[in-house]
Amino acid sequence: QVQLVESGGGLVQAGGSLRLSCAASGSIFRINAMGWYRQAPGKQRELVAVITNGGSTNYGDSVKGRFTISSDNAKNTVYLQMGSLKAEDTAVYYCYAAPGLWGKGTLVTVSS
Secondary structure (H helix, E strand, O other): OEEEEEEOOEEEEOOOOEEEEEEEEEOHHHOOEEEEEEEOOOOOOEEEEEEEOOOOEEEOOOOOOOEEEEEEOOOOEEEEEEOOOOHHHOEEEEEEEEOOEEOOOEEEEEEO
């Protein structure tokens, strides 16, 4: 079993920054990539960013150039540094660990 614990969500003004963290524990040897997805009200869940064990990254088009994903393998933690936040970034952000594991989500609200 793998447990994912997210932190760092909250309320921020448009143009501001926020950092999310996701710590993995348990059978972490199963994990080959970690990242973030988000789901806004009335919309489908979408990719935000993913980082593989080898350090390769992939970003959703809407966040490229504004968000940065990184990982600390010693702490089994992945981070999402979000900058130049927009109202449309408001969503529940879910930590994801491949294959197929999800955190409970953390709410990010960007006020305009």
